[in-house]
Amino acid sequence: MRIRYLMASLALILVASVTPATANDFEPQLKAYLEEATWIQDPAVVAAIEAQNAKHAGLADADIDALDKKWRAEKDSGSGPMIAEVLGNDLSKWLMQIKEDSNGLIAEVFVMDNKGLNVGQSDPTSDYWQGDEAKFQQSFGAGPDGVLIDEVEFDDSSESFISQVSRTINDASGNPIGAVTIGINVENLGN
Template sequence: MMTCAATTSALANEFESQILDILNSQVKGWLSDPAIVDAIKAQNADHASLGDADIDALDQKWRAEAKAGGGEMINGVLGKDISKFLTGKKEGSNGVFSEIFVMDNKGMNVGQSDVTSDYMQGDEGKWQKTYQAGPDAVFVDEVEFDDSSQTFQSQVSTTIVDPADGKPIGAITLGINVENL
């Protein structure tokens, strides 16, 4: 069990190898599952023509619904098969995964185990340092206290590729509860 006195940078260094082991041993195998790949490809096609103003409007709608405790947009995403798949992976992790969400080629949520505070992740390292960095990119963020789960967690993100051609189609972020490692 960690103490609150530890520093964020020390925590990130302390758990990074364990986090990468989890990514490689438990997660990489299901990133090519059709539940994930097909959902990302479908959303990429649906959102191909969206511009920045459209994306901003979707993000604002999501944020308003998240603040209100839910709504049509959030329920639509949580009701997708990919969200059910991710929720099952979270529930089967014995508390190691505190959240899981998948992003499309623009950085918008495709599916998730839990409601995120925003819909657009494309302005954050979790998407920029993975999807934009190429097919093998992995980004382990610092350990931070997560208010919603009341735990210390680190997010690990990686690019998701189309198994047919190896090209990036999106990214995934997993919140790792470091207290359960």
């Protein structure tokens, strides 16, 4: 009985010591970045999302799954026409420039339509459909003011500590049309 009590106590201590890690110490700076990043609502971003929303208006769940599978297969092989088309569009080129001009602050950035499908991106994402992920659900899914500031994690590809910040993108009338996710290198915040 005493061993069980001791084990239960140790488990509670372990859980309690892990729980504070859910707080993101950089949240105030990341929120400030989102407020200052006026490029997120640039008319070119809004127009690209609106065009893709119109193009994808009739997609069913099976169509989205098929597109996502095609993207993943191309990503696994290293290239393909679908990835090339997205990376070659004007929005992606502009996002690549935003990333480059950030002096290492932005590790990645991608814009999604109202279904969570990639519209433009600075780097190829692992999948095409973000609609099943918190970054989309807690930004776009939360309405016009939706924001998600994710935990800081070590990113192997950039070899830096990144926090993904996501927010809803609205049309000129304030209606949600898509979302953006920006991988911020927290080591470069304030530089």
